Amino acid sequence: MLPVLLLHSTQLDAAQGAKGQVLYRYTDRQGILVLNEMVPPEYVAGGYEILNLSGRVLEVVPPQLSPEEYEAQRQQEAQKEADRKLTKRYNSVADIESARKRKLAIVEQDMAIMRSNISSLGRQIAEEEASAARTQRGGREVAPELLQRIVDLRKEVSVLRERLSRRADEAFSINQEFDKAAARYAEIMAKPLSD
Template sequence: MPVVILILVAALSATTVLADNLYYRYPGEGGTVVIDDRLPPEAVPRGYDVIRKDGSVVKTVPPQLTDEQRRAWEQEQAITEARKAAAEKLRQWDESLLLRYSDVEDIDRAKERALNDIRVRISILKSNLTAIKQQVLKDQAEAAELERRGQEVPEALTENLSALRRELAATEVQIQSRIEELDTVADDYERDKERFSKLKARVEKRRQYSSQ
């Protein structure tokens, strides 16, 4: 590479030069502020402004963050986003409550309908459970009778018993899940009532304030 080119590259890497009538403003040593038409490479990480002669800012380059600062910033951004999401979720909940219900009694009626629906499903599952247990007992009795006679239990009967026992276990799990759902649904409706009451109180206060 020719010597002249090497000199130019070295000069450009040492400082960054702006066009005429534009200047750099950057933090200097000891907290001072430097305004110059050249920007030393060591000043870049501290951030700088590109300004005109009258002091108006053309562009701002923020300081480069350390790893610790970047992690803190990312954490702060994550917290901000989580707060925004929570606020939006609350707004949607409030809007839904005010659209669905006109008073607390509406919520009580909706709650009872939902709980009754779950109770009906539990009743159906329990009925199915009883039928499965009866079939298991019947097949077990048949298999025991065959063994008592010294006969081999058919593979189909053995497989049917295994399938019935799996269905029995699954149905018991569903029943328990529905029973737990009763409490969850009831709690959800109670929270709806509490929030709805607060919203209605706010609306009423605003109406009173407006009328005054």
């Protein structure tokens, strides 16, 4: 048991008058438990207790966490919250797989439409280029509007290919997200209820 350093009764009376109804108990550098009307700033980070005048503990102020301990605690709390949301949203791994399929179906449908549009635009470009080639073979100059249409169609194809690539990346991300969700859900459900 740690030795306790008590204040003289005159100091105790002063503490009652100055602070009202509380005293503070903390451990000093020598490991001695000190009872005082205030906690010196250098001991605040080590934690302390607030007591009423009869010695009953009213509040315990825990020691300040180190940056590493704080970060670990923050990550643990964030994981608990993420787990709570996951188990609230899904009832089983099968629910997670069903949600994955629905989400991917929307992306795949969008990608199929884009592929179809790219194919259609490709045919239009081929027709316009064939028309321009016939005009040139006939010794005539190709109309600027036709050349501009070809340029515009190629730009449209380029934009669609870029969007298609982004959607493919999105599908990959969706799969990764649902893989993690399914694995974490299975992990949570495998834990004993006491956790």
